[in-house]
Amino acid sequence: MSEATLGGRFTFPGTSLTVQRIGYGAMQLAGPGVWGPPADPDAAVAVLREAVAAGVNHIDTSDYYGPHVTNQIIRQALHPYPAGLVIVTKLGARRPPDKSWQPAVSAQDLIAGVEDNLRNLGLDALDIVNYRVMGSGHGPEEGSIAEQVTVLADLRRKGLIRNVGLSNVTAAQVAEAQTIVDVVCVQNNYNLAYRHDDALIDDLARQGIAYVPFFPLGGFTPLQSATLSTVAAGLGATPMQVALAWLLHRSPNVLLIPGTSSLAHLRENLAVGKLTLSPKTLAELDTIAPADAPVNAAH
Numbered sequence: 001m002s003e004a005t006l007g008g009r010f011t012f013p014g015t016s017l018t019v020q021r022i023g024y025g026a027m028q029l030a031g032p033g034v035w036g037p038p039a040d041p042d043a044a045v046a047v048l049r050e051a052v053a054a055g056v057n058h059i060d061t062s063d064y065y066g067p068h069v070t071n072q073i074i075r076q077a078l079h080p081y082p083a084g085l086v087i088v089t090k091l092g093a094r095r096p097p098d099k100s101w102q103p104a105v106s107a108q109d110l111i112a113g114v115e116d117n118l119r120n121l122g123l124d125a126l127d128i129v130n131y132r133v134m135g136s137g138h139g140p141e142e143g144s145i146a147e148q149v150t151v152l153a154d155l156r157r158k159g160l161i162r163n164v165g166l167s168n169v170t171a172a173q174v175a176e177a178q179t180i181v182d183v184v185c186v187q188n189n190y191n192l193a194y195r196h197d198d199a200l201i202d203d204l205a206r207q208g209i210a211y212v213p214f215f216p217l218g219g220f221t222p223l224q225s226a227t228l229s230t231v232a233a234g235l236g237a238t239p240m241q242v243a244l245a246w247l248l249h250r251s252p253n254v255l256l257i258p259g260t261s262s263l264a265h266l267r268e269n270l271a272v273g274k275l276t277l278s279p280k281t282l283a284e285l286d287t288i289a290p291a292d293a294p295v296n297a298a299h
């Protein structure tokens with residue numbers, strides 16, 4: 001597969017890290033509920049190897065997926081890592097034995113999280129680490145993140161982290177973090193039916209900062225829309241492919257990390273770069289987001 005078919009390339013600002021815009025999210029590689037090993041570990045390894053063989057060089061992960069399991073599978077599948085592979089991980093949560101997701105935000109928690117990622121991925125330094133704000137589970141919430149970002153900035157100075165990103169944050173939190181350290185990417189919940197970040201995407205695009213939507217296909221509640229299905233049928237594509245293509249068209253700073261444990265779905269997702277959506281199709285897809293969400297039709 002040529003580079004062009006993976007959505008073109010993007011360079012994280014102020015870095016030499018250049019990735020294909022179609023990447024891969026590894027969360028689905030752990031067991032059910034993002035806990036424990038997958039039913040078929042060999043299949044998980046095969047998905048990762050095929051993604052990288054197809055040209056994917058941006059993998060999103062966290063050591064709290066599994067916990068530890070997802071990173072260990074990435075290491076098993078891909079270590080020693082090919083030159084140019086950018087593994088982006090995140091800190092800010094822990095998984096107690098009840099399988100819940102709890103905040104882990106003290107300096108000690110964050111340092112331990114970096115050490116866990118380095119050990120389980122088999123790395124000396126992490127290319128990009130997102131500080132993931134936990135909040136109440138209903139999207140980003142305002143509140144200072146200066147303390148945690150300062151810890152990440154210190155770890156960057158020590159060379160354990162090369163670059164800092166943010167996840168589940170508001171525009172004000174991005175601005176606050178930028179007073180402490182350069183921010184290279186923001187990873188928030190966004191897809192063609194959930195567009196609360198339209199203004200933030202455009203602002204980050206002006207700054208050259210990557211916007212990496214999590215749940216690009218709806219996550220645990222896959223996208224369902226009659227309009228999407230009709231458009232997809234007309235294009236001879238699947239609804240999920242059109243949802244990903246729409247994100248690629250949304251803004252050049254949007255990077256894809258769709259998650260899948262299936263080789264068939266991986267292949268569908270990697271083929272999305274070949275899908276061109278006309279202005280008329282984009283306008284139809286723009287009607288999917290609920291009316292109360294801000295919609296910016298400028299793709």
Ligand SMILES: NC(=O)c1ccc[n+]([C@@H]2O[C@H](COP(=O)([O-])OP(=O)(O)OC[C@H]3O[C@@H](n4cnc5c(N)ncnc54)[C@H](OP(=O)(O)O)[C@@H]3O)[C@@H](O)[C@H]2O)c1
Nearest residue numbers: 025026027060214215216217218219240258259260261265
């Ligand atoms: N920062 C954060 O807080 C945060 C939160 C959630 C996720 N993430 C990251 O974002 C990545 C993407 O999110 P996600 O994996 O939760 O959700 P997603 O990409 O929106 O959707 C994944 C779901 O869609 C299915 N799927 C994937 N490709 C498909 C296709 N072509 N056709 C039909 N179904 C398909 C997957 O099932 P199959 O396995 O059966 O394909 C899985 O159930 C994660 O892997 C993770 O790295 C970050």
